[in-house]
Amino acid sequence: MTTDAPPLLEVDDLHVRFRVRRGVFGGGSYTVYALRGVSLTMRAGETLGVVGESGSGKSTLGRALLRLTDLHRGTIRLEGQAVHALKGRMLDFRRDLQAVFQDPYASLNPAMVVADIVGEPLTVHFGLRGRERDAKTAALLDRVGLAADHLERYPAEFSGGQRQRIAVARALALEPRLIVCDEPVSALDVSTQSQVINLLQALQASFGIAYLFIAHDLAVVRHISHRIAVMYLGSIVEMGPAQRVCDQPAHPYTEMLLAAAPVTDPVEQRRRKALRRKLPASELPSPAEVLPGCPFHTRCAYATDICKQQLPSPSPVAGGGWAACHLLPAAG
């Protein structure tokens, strides 16, 4: 099952903090601990789904990998290259890591036609111009299911799903090894969602691209991911094979997320309803505080004294992966 190849991505003990001013006219500032020691590895061609409530740090993780946000501590290595140490022009000339965001309208320049949106990176990174560039751009559009006569149109002339295809084509132009997809289908209607997901999967099959796939919708994440990482207050609390995490969640927080997800199967609906009664769906604690103990203990129906005092370390879970919870049955 394992290969000797080094992992595509290795993230170790990543911390990101934001200084936030209380008010425009003084009032001091406070610190948001947005990532609190995230470690993970990804293999080439793998999809790692990232789930968690709003504010759990999913986008911050994606932006940290892309170096769109400052790192407080920790390391990021992509194919062995120390991404955390890159500076200035070195950062601008990265090709291996690209992004597709939720709102293609905000991420595509409205004043540029598609030929330039997709073609510009080909000039900047590969020096392609003229006919050569046009041919490559047309081939990329074809790859994402758009037609060559779309080349001279502006983003506003497309539907949401088509705009997301343009964003994918632009990311693809640089032949990346990893694409951070931050809620790429959340703004689309359900049938368009599945078309874009199918496209991402087809591209993965053809080019072996890995995806860090961030989403709220567990059903979507389960469908597309090989493994899932569950985030809570800036930490990964559970990670493992997608099916195992969804069918046999080991962390009470994962259980809570699943209980909150809509399902159609009546048997499953009853099971989730029973779960919801067990777990109080209270508010997320402040991201500006670091509580002692397990980050989830204030909301966990099973919390005991040790959960309030000691940070649990990751332990292996039957069926694959790990969870950081004091109450897991001892492995062995």
Ligand SMILES: Nc1ncnc2c1ncn2[C@@H]1O[C@H](COP(=O)(O)OP(=O)(O)OP(=O)(O)O)[C@@H](O)[C@H]1O
């Ligand atoms: N630029 C910023 N300045 C200050 N705080 C920030 C900034 N970006 C994110 N945060 C804070 O960091 C924490 C993590 O935010 P993040 O956007 O990563 O969460 P998320 O899991 O992506 O949430 P959502 O599901 O709503 O997209 C939150 O408390 C958020 O308010």
Ligand SMILES: [Mg+2]
């Ligand atoms: Mg987000």
